[in-house]
Structures are given as structure tokens and as C-alpha cells.
Amino acid sequence: MANKVFSVKEISKSFGSEKNGNYMEVIKNISMDIYEKEFIVILGNSGCGKSTYLKILGGIESATTGSMELNGENIGACIPPEKLKKFGFVFQNNNLLPWRTAEGNLRIMLKIMKLKGEQWEKRIDEMLEIVGLLDYKKVYPHELSGGMKQRVGIARALVHDPDILILDQPLGALDAITRKMLSYELLNIWKKTQKTIVMVTNNVDEAILLANRIFVLSNKPAVITHEIEVDIPVEERNTMIGQNARYNELREQINNIIRATR
């Protein structure tokens, strides 16, 4: 078995307080172990709390109870700032800083994380190359298309060489064609960079195409209802995956699960 990079233990998150009557439990006792170079996809209906869960993994929010373990070290209910370097977060609607060029959006990561030196400068170009936007280095986000912006967003999350890439519905705000294309590209990025990836989506096809393991969440409060191993070899995952028998079998299975989720 590969190395366990990150593990989540019984994490719960609630907002409000019972006293004020606005108490709401968003996620409940979620545990998962994430292994090196794994691609994990979390599936769930919209509003089920999957984004909240990712925000905890990305260090944006802290969990109410539970703890996390990074490379075997317990880091508590909230990712401490010095550990944030190990994570790269891709937001749903790119969330690029409009006042910075594509390159500048990558550079701010290095600046804030205090990563200086030639090799990091070079890495900016490398990452833009990986997402195919090296020619658009000096272009401001408003001059880029939606798909290109999201690709810059992915490059930005990779530039500081994190151990774990976290993607919060990265393709959600795109049109159907761009979405399809970018999902294959994501697959290639994963193959090329060999990162551990945790992604949230509400699209079953995307999930099967990309994931090693799929976790299905229930509606609020979110708990893991199913864990599905996707045993399609990486070589068979390409544009022809629609003809794969196992793919269709899994697709049927997951669609049934989701239909039954409430």
C-alpha cells in the first residue's frame, strides 16, 4: 500500500448555536484516509456541505470537532498556517486576482509563502506550460476565457509544489464543452504532476473519469454513505472511456446511489 499522506478523523462542522435556534450541522463525522498520488473525488448534491468540507481541508475554515493528520503528524481541527504550503486550492470560479496578470497570480503564491529563488521563478513558467498558457503569461484575467482562467487557477494551486491539490468544483462554472475538455486536461495534469488530488464535483462522468476512489456524501448533515473504488486502469482513461464496460457499470451504480440519496 502506498504512503498515507493525509487523513481526516471524525470531522464535524456546525454553524450557529442551539441557544439561538439557528444551529445547523453541516458535516458529520467524516473520516477518510488519503494515499499518495491518489485522485479522490467527493460526490454530493449541491448544498450538501461538500464545499465546507473542502474549505476545512484547505485551511480556510476550521472543523468544529475532529482532527487531521498530515504525513503522520496530528495537526488538529484546523490546518496551521505553516502547513498551508502543503496544499493547493482551486476555487470554483477561478478566483483569480483581476489586478494581476496570469504570471502575477502565480507569483503572489510564492511571495506570500516566501519561496524565493531562481527555481521558483522557473516553476511559474513550467506550471503555465503544463496548463498550456505560457503564451498568456502577461495577460490579465479579464482578457482570458472562462476555461483559461480556470487553468490559470489550477497552475496557481500547483506553483508552490504542494503535496495535495484540492479542487472545489473546478469545472462547475464552465460550459459543457469546455468542461469536458478541461476534465481530460485535469487527468493529464494529474498524470504529469503525480500529485495527490481531492476534488469535489456533482458530475458522475467526471468523477469516474478522474477518480481512484469516489466518496458519496448524503445531504445535510453530510456523512459518507458510499465509498467506491474505481478500478479502471489509467491507460484506459481517455476520450474513449465511454465505451468501457466497467465505466458504464460504475456509472449506473453511482447514478442509482445518487438517486436514492436524500
Add this chain to the structure above:
Amino acid sequence: MAKNEAITQRKKKEKKDPVNIIAPLVVLAIIYVGLEIGLRVFDVPAYVMPTPTNILIGTIKSFDIILPDLLFTIKIICIGFCIAIPAGIVLAALFSQFDIIVKAMQPVVIWLVITPMITLIPLMTLWLGTDPNLRVIVVIIQATPIICLNTLNGFIHVEQEKLEFAKSIGASKFETFIHITFMNALPQVFTGIKLGCIFSTIGAVSADFVSRGMGLGDRIIKFLKYSNFEQSYGCIVLIALIGISLYTIVSAIEKRIVLWKK
């Protein structure tokens, strides 16, 4: 690379496009000729409005009298304006740190913006004495609140997502302010500064009207007393020119800095 070139080319075109310069000049010429003809045809008396040519001739003839006042007014406006910009921005930055202060100070700042400073000038002369240089204070009190108000508005309206991005990369409070909040507010800061140009000019001239003795405002009244209407109008045009020049300078700086707005 092709796309890059296309973008730079487009930018150059925008800059060099002569229509932007010629069109306003043509309008100016039409106004000039129209006034000249209209005023002569309808035989409008000089105390209502002298012809543009006479204003020009009169002003040039008396320019040696006007010059010291012109320089004085420019000095007052520039010093006041240069103090008001940092003062407004720093105050807004301080206020924006705490929600409660924003709520407490916003009405006060609006109240300061609305109060015409000209009403305070007689009192201020009483407190501060009659030194003409003290008119800088009028300009500062007049321009600071409007700059502060606009800047504050920009500081407190930052997209939650942008702040989450800062959090996900472990930015400190100061870094978040500099890289996210301030940059995000920059367009609004410039709106405030541009309004500040107008308010500074108004402040300086009203101070001249009330305190007398020096300045272009004072010169207008002096010329009027001796029925030198051409020169009075000349001073008014000069005051307008000061305002326009300041505004143009600020706009030019804005265009160089705020590159991300279409």
C-alpha cells in the same frame, strides 16, 4: 505569442487613437466660435458675458497681476490635495479594520462631505488667524472626507472568496490588506481622488472669497469691483484649468496603474 502581440497592439491603438484628443478640441472650438458669434449678434453686454476673444485679450494683458494669485492658488490646492490623499486613505484603512468603527464613522464622514466648508471659513479665520497659507487647512478638510468615503467603500466591499484565497495561502492580516483589500479598492480610491480634485479647487476658491487678500477667488472679486469683466472671467477659466489639469494628471496615473479594468 500571436495573441500577445495582438493585445499589445490593441493597447497601443487605444493610446494613440487621435479621435480621443481631436473630438473634445473640435467641441471646444465650436463652443468658442459659437459664443463669439452669439454674443456679438445678440449684443450681450460685457457684464453678462464678454466674448471669448476679449476674455483672452484681457487676461493676457493683466496676466502679470493675475500670476501671483494664480501661483498662490495652485500652491494651496496642491499642498492641500497632497496631504488630503494620504490622510483620506490612511483614515479609511484605519476605520476599515473594525466593523464597529466603520459603522460609527461612516455617517460622520458623510456629514463632513456634505457640509459646505465655505460656511466654516469665517469661524476658522477666527480660530487660526488670517495667514493666507492656512487656507490649506480648508482644502484638506474639504477633500479628505470624500477621498476617505470612497476608499472606505472599496475597503469594506471585498469579495469573500478573495479573502478565502488569502486565507488558503496563509497570508497575514497585513499581507491580506496590501495584496487583496487595497488592490481591490484601488479603482474606488482613484474615484475618491478624482472627486478630491474637484473638492480641493472648490475649497481653495471659497477660502479666497471669504478670507480675501490673495488667491484667484479674491482676484475675481477685485476685478469685478473695477468692472474688469474680461479679467474676472479669465480668472474663472484659470480656476477651471487648474481643476482640469489635476483631474487629467490623476486620470493618467490611474490608467497606468489600474490596467485590469476594461
